[in-house]
Amino acid sequence: MIITSRFFNRSELMGFIALAAVLFVILPLTLDVFRLNLVAKYLTYAFVALGLVLCWGYGGILSLGQGVFFGLGGYCMAMFLKLEASSVENTKIQSTPGIPDFMDWNQITSLPLFWQPFHSLAFTILAIILVPGLFALIIGTAMFKRRVGGTYFAIITQAVAAILTILIVGQQGYTGGINGMTDLRTLKGWDIRPDHAKIVLYFVEVVLLFACIGIAQFIRLTKLGRILVAMREQEDRVRFSGYSVANFKIFAFCMAAVFAAIGGATFALNVGFMSPSFVGIVPSIEMVIYTAVGGRMSIFGAIWGAILVNFAKTSLSESFPQLWLFGLGALFIAVVLAFPNGLSGLWADYVQPRIDRLFASRKAKPGWNDNSVADGAPAE
């Protein structure tokens, strides 16, 4: 595989260092545990945004069903945690001890078969990756092999999100219904609720996020990433060159699904519950917003987008609940109309040149080797 000279070019390296400094050092030092936990919640969406950069920004496949994969990952994790929290001692007062409380409320007397394997942590971790991955593989194969793409794909993924939400809400006895799975307590006997556990979980999440950034950056730099971009711009030419366009699309979609699922699983761990309100159409589209605001072509931009939009959402909806929807809607329209490349586009257009000039004048030797073209505007 051909990898360009360095893993990160200079501006990406700066982005990497800045993000690492903020997430590893500055935020844990300055925020109290409650706020840090909120940041952890925002970062779970950063996983989804990262996947969308690959799938939408690079591959040109707009999926409006990322909430499905976020939810599948989250529910897999939550099922494991819920089973651990529903041990026989903890659920003595139920008519059937040893099953999750919502099953008991819905007159279910034994653990359903598909819940059984979630007693094992190893199986759960595998399921978090494989269940959404396989689901994406099925959808992707069915759609892309028949050359369905673009808007049709977006609408069908959206329908899938709707179906899954209705199903989860309707099957209250098996899924916890609209309330979701609440009251998650321990992970292998280790309490996830106290403050020090939240800090540990935050760092685990950030490390996972950087691992995913590494994977995404690796994909971007290999030939695979180039083919994705080529496909987005001129699908037919790539096909005529002998590449199987469908397979590359399926890969990008599955990758995005797996990233979203990891985000969902860390959500269940950090926030301590999982509910259908993170699965449906609205959250799925919001996930696309984060990516669009941050910049669909920039890995770091999308992560900043997820953090900043969620931060704005929390602070605005705390103080001006009525303005929030107006603000979100206006932001969406503004991003689409005025800056299609989002924050990272603004950065590349206005801030980056100044920094470059600063460096260039210091070095007094302009014309350094620049390979940051990939971050630029996608040709419309």
Added chain:
Amino acid sequence: MFGDYSLGDLGSIFVMQGFAGLILFSVYVLMALGLAIIFGQMGVINMAHGEFMILGAYVTWMTSNLFQAYLPSLFSGYFFLAMILAFVASGALGMLVEWALIRHLYKRPLDTLLATWGLSLMLQQAYRSVFGAREVGVELPQWMLGSLHVTDSIEVPINGVFVMCLTVLITISVAYVLYMSRWGRQVRAVVQNRIMAGAVGINTEKVDRYTFGLGCGIAGIAGSAFTMIGSTGPTSGQLYIVDTFLVVVFGGAASLLGTIASAFSISQTQSTLEFFMSGSMAKVLTLLAVVGILMLRPQGLFALKVRK
């Protein structure tokens, strides 16, 4: 699930649920007609379509309140005026939106989806600020209530039949306008080749604006019909947008006949299943069937081609 009923019962159930599904069918058809014009003809994905429908529903609600307060003698006829007002209001808003937003995005169809989603959020909040977060219900005039007794076990609701007739009428007029009139020819010419259409002297901007307005106006009428099956709230429209898109895609985007056929099959399947199981499971099964069929036959029921 069918085992508990006799054959005669089953027949009656299917007929009754079929007629009960008529209003849902009409809402689907009217919503989908508007979308089929906007999405199928113009290629714009209008995620705010549900909000245009709800605008029509709110207009109907306001008209009914006005008639109750000031013209109680004419209350039985308010529905006709309400529909016209709903059409005008939604259509005007649609033309405004086209001018302000959509016309900048004709070359980027996926982005219209995002921008109109933003628009739908703003409209929802606007409804919430103006009309309040509580859902409102419309009072129907006397003659629309009640039902016709066809046989002992079959009853047909009058408002369903009324809305059904209305839907047929609107569908025929839309088909006439699109396929027979001079303006419809212009619309189709602009859709096929915008630059050439402009070159032969068609005012493409004007055609676009009126097309979008027509689609949104029909959604407004759908909103009037919607007031009969559900109460109107700021987010009611969102519940229908996915179903409607599925109806359009399932029927084959550019085909009016396909849209009607798919609206009929989807609404009737859902309405019939609802008798035998919970509403949510009926919806899940219906949507799953649609998505499954679309995976096997992505071009939809009637389309000539959708490959891109």
